[in-house]
Amino acid sequence: MLGPGDDAAVVGAPDGRVVVSTDLLIEGRHFRRDWSSGYDVGRKAAAQNLADVAAMGAVPTSLVVGLGVPADLPLEWLDGLTDGFRDECAVVGASVAGGDITRCDLVVIGVTALGDLGGRAPVTRSGARPGQVVAVAGRLGYAAAGWALLEAGVPENPVLEEVVVAHRRPGPPYAMGPGAAELGASAMLDVSDGLLQDLGHVAEASGVRIELDPRAFAVGEPVSVAAKELGVDPLEWVLTGGEDHALAAVFPSEVRLPPSWQVVGRVVEGEGVLVHGREIGRRGWDHFR
């Protein structure tokens, strides 16, 4: 409604409530300029916040960005970043409403996304109840596979490209967020730290146990190919890899889910997240195997 250039932007909030999510991305920690272009970083930074908004059951409406940039940052990198923000926003019909830019010795990106609930109740992490089912929409393990390939220095090639691109530009299933809310999801979040860890937040906030059946996961073909290349178990990426920003939601068992949602487990009484009936502890996946 009023964009960049004033003290503040004005954004429509027809619902009378606004959903707001903020993240800080630091060069060297959340992205590497030798691995990702400015455009990719813009897409990714926008995606992770827009996905947070979608995971509440809201439709993202706008983004505001605070940028810290070194004096020697190439202008084309900054232009790419801006284009990336714009294009990722366009995917959901949102726009960049405003921002702030300042000097900093490294690239720092503060992203805040706003969204509208359209009359729906927000879908939090605390609504999972025993007897409900756990389902995921979107990709799992892709970004982790891409990161592993880049870290291992595997030369890029067409067969492996899809997971590397997934690392650079997540592509969350935004529309599934409000869609899940309409279907009656009782809890939801976006998978940013890995499915096991993120479902652990749902289990804790809801006071329940979540049991996953790893046989239920359809491991993506590109993830399998990358796993073979590196000689690892692809299921590890699927269960512990973050940054794909898939959506994980809990539904009453009677809800008829469309095929975009894959049922991967169920909610029972208790605590923690169990795979094959065993809890993945602090020592992680390797120890569990």
Added chain:
Amino acid sequence: MLGPGDDAAVVGAPDGRVVVSTDLLIEGRHFRRDWSSGYDVGRKAAAQNLADVAAMGAVPTSLVVGLGVPADLPLEWLDGLTDGFRDECAVVGASVAGGDITRCDLVVIGVTALGDLGGRAPVTRSGARPGQVVAVAGRLGYAAAGWALLEAGVPENPVLEEVVVAHRRPGPPYAMGPGAAELGASAMLDVSDGLLQDLGHVAEASGVRIELDPRAFAVGEPVSVAAKELGVDPLEWVLTGGEDHALAAVFPSEVRLPPSWQVVGRVVEGEGVLVHGREIGRRGWDHFR
């Protein structure tokens, strides 16, 4: 409505629009840990964004914060920062709705403030018209005087304390923002970079000239004392000092302004900001004198 702990927060936006402002503060550039406590930095970081929201004529409702912190940051500094955010929000009846924390080699603070217009039109920078008057509410030159004292290494003493505290905790006149909108202000901003520079934005956005009468400025007693201590002209701090987050607004000449607003100039046809009939150019105040 829904605070920290989920993917995103939910904030009331009864107006159906939401005002949003974001800033990135970098250690060493926007604050120094040897000059300001964590608490002071929290107050100041919150204040500058809450003031941006107030300068649109809105009432601030909430703040979200993205934090980058070094591993060796003392916990009490972080606690102080959090307390500072909370206390500055409390001044306007707002609250901290959510945030994100990550590691970074230096302290980086991304602050986003939201506000509600309560049915009023946003007061932008582009509404100044010839024949109107320019007025300011709040303090001018205090923070600049405090910064100059700290930079000069003047030992802190009770007489000079007020300006040093003003540098650390600005104390913007928040309520005057929505108040100005109610009075019929046609343009407004908060003074963050210095009155001359900020009014330059109003002049440019509105396509007008602003003429200031420096004799109209009541130089604060603590600013005069600090100026005497350092042997400088206090009016320089008043006209070019930023960070007090006073509000500068343009009103139709027939509006009867309450005493909290001090008329300091008028809007005429033309461009730029003139003091004593002369424009302060890029070479700044010293050259002008």
